[in-house]
Amino acid sequence: MVIEAPGNPRHAAVPVSRATLGTPEASRVRPRPAPPPRQGEDRGELAWATVDLGAIAANTRWLASRAAPAGLMAVVKANGFGHGLVPVATTALGAGATWLGVARLGEGLALRTAGLTAPILAWLPDPAWLGPAIRAAIDVSASSTDDLERIAAASSRQCRPQVHLKLDTGLHRAGATADAWPSVVDAAAHLERRGRIHVRGVWSHLSHGDVLGDPQNAGQQAALTEGVEVARAHGLAPELTHLANTGGVQQLGAAGCSMARVGAGLYGIDPLAGEAGGERLRAAMTLSTRVIGVRQVAAGEGVGYGHAWRAPRQTRLALVPLGYADGIPRSAGGRAQILVAGTRVPVVGRVSMDQAVLDVGDLRVRQDDPVTVFSDGSDGAPTLLDWAAWAGTIPHEILTGIGPRVVRHLVGDAR
Numbered sequence: 001m002v003i004e005a006p007g008n009p010r011h012a013a014v015p016v017s018r019a020t021l022g023t024p025e026a027s028r029v030r031p032r033p034a035p036p037p038r039q040g041e042d043r044g045e046l047a048w049a050t051v052d053l054g055a056i057a058a059n060t061r062w063l064a065s066r067a068a069p070a071g072l073m074a075v076v077k078a079n080g081f082g083h084g085l086v087p088v089a090t091t092a093l094g095a096g097a098t099w100l101g102v103a104r105l106g107e108g109l110a111l112r113t114a115g116l117t118a119p120i121l122a123w124l125p126d127p128a129w130l131g132p133a134i135r136a137a138i139d140v141s142a143s144s145t146d147d148l149e150r151i152a153a154a155s156s157r158q159c160r161p162q163v164h165l166k167l168d169t170g171l172h173r174a175g176a177t178a179d180a181w182p183s184v185v186d187a188a189a190h191l192e193r194r195g196r197i198h199v200r201g202v203w204s205h206l207s208h209g210d211v212l213g214d215p216q217n218a219g220q221q222a223a224l225t226e227g228v229e230v231a232r233a234h235g236l237a238p239e240l241t242h243l244a245n246t247g248g249v250q251q252l253g254a255a256g257c258s259m260a261r262v263g264a265g266l267y268g269i270d271p272l273a274g275e276a277g278g279e280r281l282r283a284a285m286t287l288s289t290r291v292i293g294v295r296q297v298a299a300g301e302g303v304g305y306g307h308a309w310r311a312p313r314q315t316r317l318a319l320v321p322l323g324y325a326d327g328i329p330r331s332a333g334g335r336a337q338i339l340v341a342g343t344r345v346p347v348v349g350r351v352s353m354d355q356a357v358l359d360v361g362d363l364r365v366r367q368d369d370p371v372t373v374f375s376d377g378s379d380g381a382p383t384l385l386d387w388a389a390w391a392g393t394i395p396h397e398i399l400t401g402i403g404p405r406v407v408r409h410l411v412g413d414a415r
């Protein structure tokens, strides 16, 4: 399917492995993973993220089994949490996901442009993309009668928008409030009877999916069930209901719904930190770079902007070409560690936009040596969780912050 879209949705332009998906033409075909880099093979790149599609497939299968018999929507927003929109979507669909979920309509259009025909839901409103998205058979979300009117205005005889009505069951971010819900479902039923829209789903989002046993989850599940009953009483017959995210699926399955929407878990993030079987999830990304220079400094020399760090002794410093524009959090400077020559060494001084400095002491480190920023930890490198702790954030923010200068290499068996 080729979509006429005004301009290029941003995520269509994020580079992935040159070997597989580097050109727009190539991104229309089913991605084939590049062969894993052979021992000692050097592609000469400054920084690369190795994305293990086998891990994403295994994570999808496990999450799908937790959600079963309900379906599984693979949430691939924000460039598949930084792993690559189309490769993640294709892999998840091949491993048991039944739907794709994105935040923005443009992300959905990028999936259609790449040739994916699976059902897609995009939940943020975006007037500029509404018409093209509806013509591209992307389902949209409505939280209010205003949303419904805009969506209905974009419908045509050939193309009836598929709508998922969102109920606010407690997150208080989007969704109709309980008070407004009867008027929203009434307006939707009216538009549906006139053939202007079809209400395919009713949905909501958990505020405490990542907190084991929190009573808020059961409360939101009950509120959604009640909301669906109100919708049915107004003459709607939604085929789909969905509430649970990754943490929700881990502890509640699909939470009484016909589908669950999972993002984090696909990529190996366990929001429940091992409290509900999440140790089965495998980290999908390894971030690597190389040393681009080595120098010696005398005791007392200041290093980097503001001399935020001074060498406590004569030492050797290795420079790596990754900075905060590439997703190395500036706030992790002075705390973080990186694996070089099989040893963890500290990141010293301020992380700058494009570069960071490592104190390698007496280690035998030379220009071009490979450096592992994070991995699944099996090689001794820091993990994503380590980086999240050093930066005072969650792994999601580290992953989605990996910038477009980092080449993505796809490896592993996507089945």
Ligand SMILES: *Cc1c(COP(=O)(O)O)cnc(C)c1O
Pocket: 075, 077, 123, 205, 245, 246, 247, 261, 262, 263, 264, 265, 271
């Ligand atoms: C991001 C998102 C998800 C996925 O949540 P995870 O916790 O990453 O599984 C599901 N639903 C909505 C509405 C989201 O914005």
